[in-house]
Amino acid sequence: MSGSGPAAGQEWSPEDYACHAGFVPALGAEVLALLAPRPGLRVLDLGCGDGALTARIAAAGAEAVGLEPDAAMVAAAEARGLRVIRADAHDPFPEGGFDAVFSNAALHWMRDPPRVLANVFAALRPGGRLVAEQGGFGNVAAVVTALNAAREAAGLSPLRVWDFPSPTLQRTRLEAAGFEVETLTLIPRPTPLPTGMAGWLATFAAPFTRDAAPVTAGALLADAERRLAALHDPAEGWVADYVRLRFAARRPG
Numbered sequence: 001m002s003g004s005g006p007a008a009g010q011e012w013s014p015e016d017y018a019c020h021a022g023f024v025p026a027l028g029a030e031v032l033a034l035l036a037p038r039p040g041l042r043v044l045d046l047g048c049g050d051g052a053l054t055a056r057i058a059a060a061g062a063e064a065v066g067l068e069p070d071a072a073m074v075a076a077a078e079a080r081g082l083r084v085i086r087a088d089a090h091d092p093f094p095e096g097g098f099d100a101v102f103s104n105a106a107l108h109w110m111r112d113p114p115r116v117l118a119n120v121f122a123a124l125r126p127g128g129r130l131v132a133e134q135g136g137f138g139n140v141a142a143v144v145t146a147l148n149a150a151r152e153a154a155g156l157s158p159l160r161v162w163d164f165p166s167p168t169l170q171r172t173r174l175e176a177a178g179f180e181v182e183t184l185t186l187i188p189r190p191t192p193l194p195t196g197m198a199g200w201l202a203t204f205a206a207p208f209t210r211d212a213a214p215v216t217a218g219a220l221l222a223d224a225e226r227r228l229a230a231l232h233d234p235a236e237g238w239v240a241d242y243v244r245l246r247f248a249a250r251r252p253g
């Protein structure tokens with residue numbers, strides 16, 4: 001769930017992530033089902049974060065190894081008893097021959113998706129699969145628009161922080177990397193935010209305030225939240241405009 005150095009200027013607190021964004025791994029059941037972890041399968045979990053889903057892959061009997069650049073997240077995953085390679089997915093992976101590379105909510109943080117896909121391809125054995133879910137085209141579009149409007153109101157230029165590809169773009173990238181696409185689905189999934197928009201922005205929106213003075217950063221996020229009032233429902237609370245892209249692709253055998 002992060003990237004190089006970290007990707008897009010994000011640093012992680014495992015405690016904050018579990019509190020404000022624990023729903024991200026909790027909603028990973030369907031991409032896990034697409035992976036179908038089982039004994040005998042050797043799986044690399046790309047951007048494993050605190051290892052919540054890596055542990056579920058291991059619990060299904062597969063050999064699960066995490067790959068994660070963020071030191072705090074690596075420590076949290078290791079505390080679960082998992083083996084984690086601390087590395088940036090933009091660099092060639094130090095281990096290969098995997099039966100599957102799995103990734104949930106990490107690929108949208110990558111600055112150079114074709115480079116990452118080339119590394120994934122090289123890390124798979126012939127016949128191995130990439131099974132992943134990430135933000136897809138239109139994901140949190142209202143949130144991004146509000147953050148950039150708040151930046152412009154504060155005299156800062158708008159940013160493109162995340163990669164939310166359309167199915168057509170992602171299929172093109174996967175095929176250019178050498179993969180055969182098995183499934184590729186765009187899934188609108190309005191998602192209730194357990195700690196509200198303020199909790200979500202505090203967890204994920206740091207790249208939008210990095211170049212703002214500390215006093216401006218808080219005001220900028222408050223301004224973005226105010227612009228997002230239409231995502232607040234009196235009965236449901238805050239609901240973010242999530243759109244997922246779920247896919248499986250095979251390295252030809």
Ligand code: BEZ
Binds near residue numbers: 139162
């Ligand atoms: C996510 O991990 O689900 C996410 C992160 C940044 C923007 C949107 C979604």
